[in-house]
Amino acid sequence: MNSNLQDYSHKRFNILTGEWVLVSPHRAKRPWQGQNEEVSKEKRPAYDDKCYLCATNTRINGEINPDYKDVFVFTNDFAALQNDSPSFNVSEGLFKAKSETGICKVICFSPDHSKSLADMEIEDIKKVVHAWQKEYKELGENEAINYVQIFENKGAVMGCSNPHPHGQIWSQSTLPNEVDKKDKQQKLYFSKNNKSLLGDYLQQEIEAKERIIFENDDFLVFVPFWAIWPFEVMIAPKKQQKNILELSEDGAKNYAEAISVITKAYDRLFNTSFPYSSGIHQAPTNGLDNSHWHWHMSFYPPLLRSATVKKFMVGYEMFGSPQRDITAEIAAKRLKELI
Amino acid sequence: MNSNLQDYSHKRFNILTGEWVLVSPHRAKRPWQGQNEEVSKEKRPAYDDKCYLCATNTRINGEINPDYKDVFVFTNDFAALQNDSPSFNVSEGLFKAKSETGICKVICFSPDHSKSLADMEIEDIKKVVHAWQKEYKELGENEAINYVQIFENKGAVMGCSNPHPHGQIWSQSTLPNEVDKKDKQQKLYFSKNNKSLLGDYLQQEIEAKERIIFENDDFLVFVPFWAIWPFEVMIAPKKQQKNILELSEDGAKNYAEAISVITKAYDRLFNTSFPYSSGIHQAPTNGLDNSHWHWHMSFYPPLLRSATVKKFMVGYEMFGSPQRDITAEIAAKRLKELI
Ligand SMILES: O=P(O)(O)O[C@H]1O[C@H](CO)[C@@H](O)[C@H](O)[C@H]1O
Ligand SMILES: O=P(O)(O)O[C@H]1O[C@H](CO)[C@@H](O)[C@H](O)[C@H]1O
Numbered sequence: 001m002n003s004n005l006q007d008y009s010h011k012r013f014n015i016l017t018g019e020w021v022l023v024s025p026h027r028a029k030r031p032w033q034g035q036n037e038e039v040s041k042e043k044r045p046a047y048d049d050k051c052y053l054c055a056t057n058t059r060i061n062g063e064i065n066p067d068y069k070d071v072f073v074f075t076n077d078f079a080a081l082q083n084d085s086p087s088f089n090v091s092e093g094l095f096k097a098k099s100e101t102g103i104c105k106v107i108c109f110s111p112d113h114s115k116s117l118a119d120m121e122i123e124d125i126k127k128v129v130h131a132w133q134k135e136y137k138e139l140g141e142n143e144a145i146n147y148v149q150i151f152e153n154k155g156a157v158m159g160c161s162n163p164h165p166h167g168q169i170w171s172q173s174t175l176p177n178e179v180d181k182k183d184k185q186q187k188l189y190f191s192k193n194n195k196s197l198l199g200d201y202l203q204q205e206i207e208a209k210e211r212i213i214f215e216n217d218d219f220l221v222f223v224p225f226w227a228i229w230p231f232e233v234m235i236a237p238k239k240q241q242k243n244i245l246e247l248s249e250d251g252a253k254n255y256a257e258a259i260s261v262i263t264k265a266y267d268r269l270f271n272t273s274f275p276y277s278s279g280i281h282q283a284p285t286n287g288l289d290n291s292h293w294h295w296h297m298s299f300y301p302p303l304l305r306s307a308t309v310k311k312f313m314v315g316y317e318m319f320g321s322p323q324r325d326i327t328a329e330i331a332a333k334r335l336k337e338l339i
Numbered sequence: 340m341n342s343n344l345q346d347y348s349h350k351r352f353n354i355l356t357g358e359w360v361l362v363s364p365h366r367a368k369r370p371w372q373g374q375n376e377e378v379s380k381e382k383r384p385a386y387d388d389k390c391y392l393c394a395t396n397t398r399i400n401g402e403i404n405p406d407y408k409d410v411f412v413f414t415n416d417f418a419a420l421q422n423d424s425p426s427f428n429v430s431e432g433l434f435k436a437k438s439e440t441g442i443c444k445v446i447c448f449s450p451d452h453s454k455s456l457a458d459m460e461i462e463d464i465k466k467v468v469h470a471w472q473k474e475y476k477e478l479g480e481n482e483a484i485n486y487v488q489i490f491e492n493k494g495a496v497m498g499c500s501n502p503h504p505h506g507q508i509w510s511q512s513t514l515p516n517e518v519d520k521k522d523k524q525q526k527l528y529f530s531k532n533n534k535s536l537l538g539d540y541l542q543q544e545i546e547a548k549e550r551i552i553f554e555n556d557d558f559l560v561f562v563p564f565w566a567i568w569p570f571e572v573m574i575a576p577k578k579q580q581k582n583i584l585e586l587s588e589d590g591a592k593n594y595a596e597a598i599s600v601i602t603k604a605y606d607r608l609f610n611t612s613f614p615y616s617s618g619i620h621q622a623p624t625n626g627l628d629n630s631h632w633h634w635h636m637s638f639y640p641p642l643l644r645s646a647t648v649k650k651f652m653v654g655y656e657m658f659g660s661p662q663r664d665i666t667a668e669i670a671a672k673r674l675k676e677l678i
Contacts, residue, residue, distance in 0.1 A: 001429065001431070001434070002427055002429050002436075004425060004427045004438065005429065005436060007424075008421070008424035008425060008427075008438060009419065009420050009421060009424055009438065009439050009440065009441070010427070010429075010436050010437060010438045010439050011436065011437050011439045011513065012435065012436045013435035013436065015433050015435070019516045020515075020516055022419065022420075022439060022515070023436075024419040024420065026421070027417060027418075027419050034495060034498055034499065034500035035495035035496065035498070078366060079366075080348065080361065080363040080366050080655070080662055081348050081361075081363065082347070082348060082365070085346075085347035085348055086343060086347060088341055088343045088347075088349070090340065090341050090344065090349075092340070092543075093539070093543050094354050094536075094539060094540045094543055094564075095340070095543065095547075095564050096351065096352035096354070097341075097344060097349050097350065097351045097352065097362075097564075098349060098350050099343065099347060099348065099349045100348045100349050100350045100361060101348065102348070149655060149658055149659050151654035151655060151657075151658050152654065153651070153653045153654040156373060156374035157374065158651065158653045158654070159373055159374070159651025159653045159654075160373065160653075161373035168654065168655070170655050170659065174350065176359075176361070176655075176658075176659030176660040177358045177359055177659070177660040177661075178657075178658055178659060178660065179658075179659065197433075200432070200433060201433045204431075204432050204433055204434065208434075225433075225434050225436075277653045277654040277657050277658070278654075279654060279657065279658030281658065298658075300657055312492070312497065312498025314492045314497045314498045314499075314616045315490035315491065315492040315497070315498075315507065315616040315617075315618060316419070316488060316490060316507070316509050316515075318490075318517070318616050318618065318639055319488055319490050319515075319517055319518075319616070319618030319620065319637075320488050320509065320515030320516070320517060320518065321515035321516040321517065322516075323419055
């Protein structure tokens with residue numbers, strides 16, 4: 001590909017959101033004089049009696065966690081969305097608001113307080129995948145739920161308030177902004193080409209090779225051409241699937257393997273338990289024809305240069321557009337070397 | 340207004356970007372167990388011989404800063420955009436990229452290393468406003484520059500690598516994402532109503548009163564109905580102006596006063612030098628008819644509960660949409676009490 005992409009400022013187009021990212025490859029050379037993150041080198045115990053996610057412990061609202069052995073899911077005690085709030089609509093001139101209802105859950109990946117997905121066996125990650133499937137299905141069958149967002153915040157720097165391995169599921173009545181953008185872009189392409197946008201893109205990635213980190217029979221793990229975060233990664237099924245319910249038993253295992261491979265590589269990159277937010281974007285559960293959807297999981301990790309130096313998405317990024325220093329190709333190469 | 344907005348989850352519409360924010364007022368009650376920021380209580384000297392922004396000091400590239408007395412502007416030594424990079428275009432199937440050129444500058448607000456805008460006299464802030472005008476004009480007259488983004492990152496938590504009071508100006512050949520959204524929304528409204536979208540909105544704010552923090556003859560300082568950050572604030576001229584060049588001499592002074600009032604209130608809120616990113620969105624310098632533009636300045640501060648507890652825009656926010664806990668009305672009330 002055009003070698004200017006490795007040397008000079010440019011914008012890259014995100015086919016899924018329709019937005020641009022500014023890439024400034026030459027900027028990786030600037031010295032760092034800003035804030036350093038703290039890294040906790042503390043080894044965590046397998047059980048912590050003060051952790052509200054550990055088995056048999058009592059949560060803030062008085063409920064007692066069961067003595068769970070693999071995955072444990074419960075409704076968030078401080079949910080941002082509730083399913084019993086009233087329905088209302090504000091439309092006073094340029095003040096526009098609408099009630100939003102939903103169900104928020106917490107999913108503990110393992111009873112072992114000391115682990116993260118990177119330390120878990122593929123068989124155990126597969127149990128997490130099965131729990132995600134169950135939740136997506138059950139929540140999606142609820143008439144009032146039209147979209148299910150599965151995500152994980154890992155690490156204190158990502159606002160994670162408890163190191164116990166866990167993720168969240170926020171499900172709601174409308175499509176959030178990011179999903180709405182991807183819905184529109186995929187629909188546009190599908191209606192023109194009668195093929196999956198991401199599917200065609202993955203074909204190009206397979207031919208180009210330079211951004212692929214890992215692949216197995218069902219999945220591609222790669223740095224998207226338009227990645228925003230320094231070591232952003234996407235996991236996507238090679239064959240179009242609308243949502244994670246379409247995974248075969250083997251597919252679920254291969255998905256678990258893909259998650260295992262990338263989270264292990266991440267931990268090796270800066271020799272630290274690598275922080276990130278990850279999330280699955282998949283078809284809404286709104287009962288519409290979503291045949292344009294091709295589900296995928298993304299990892300947005302903030303670290304840039306070391307365990308303590310992160311990329312700040314601030315001033316220009318907030319007012320202008322996301323901006324990155326190292327290119328997607330360099331990031332992919334570095335991660336691939338750690339597999 | 341509908342009292343449900345203070346009690347139940349809802350989405351609010353941002354008229355300028357066309358996007359939604361999720362508001363979860365009941366969530367302000369949840370306990371905080373996550374990361375705390377460090378606060379530097381260190382008193383800075385008026386001159387620091389190791390600071391590359393202080394007058395008469397040598398910068399990394401060997402240049403020596405002049406013995407400046409008020410505002411000092413120079414081209415960024417590690418610019419994300421350069422004006423001598425080649426022009427290129429990549430369009431290989433779904434890989435789309437374009438070269439982007441520009442000029443990045445740094446603007447020191449004061450030679451006094453110990454100060455921030457909050458500590459400066461209104462007369463001195465006015466000099467900063469005049470420098471912004473000069474830069475917007477000069478950069479905008481450059482054929483290759485079609486948009487000028489003025490911004491400030493303040494505080495280590497906002498990725499600011501040097502506490503010396505300074506901001507930045509990144510100017511470039513195309514419109515970044517956020518500006519493009521606001522350009523479209525304002526244009527749509529203007530072409531329908533032949534009036535400024537923000538102008539009509541400000542009228543509604545003046546009648547509603549509940550989100551206004553401060554006003555003077557020319558400016559309104561308020562928390563927008565759709566604010567994302569806990570204490571996000573906007574400063575906007577009451578009468579439509581496309582860009583800051585339309586400020587009268589009195590207008591520039593009143594703008595400086597508005598900046599002074601809000602930055603002082605911020606510092607009082609959590610008794611700390613309040614971190615934020617701020618930025619001015621104004622008409623592109625692309626030579627097109629930009630009569631739909633109404634310039635405004637926004638402050639995006641991360642702190643939520645105290646000098647050490649910030650709001651994390653992570654998992655759900657990255658994959659779904661921005662989400663806030665306290666309402667815009669409560670935030671405005673708290674800030675107003677500090678004026
Ligand atoms: O230019 P600085 O202050 O070195 O860097 C800071 O502001 C830039 C513009 O918002 C960001 O891209 C950087 O991530 C941030 O650390
Ligand atoms: O739900 P938690 O882990 O308490 O909170 C974390 O994740 C949420 C969802 O991304 C964010 O809204 C919070 O800002 C963050 O601190």
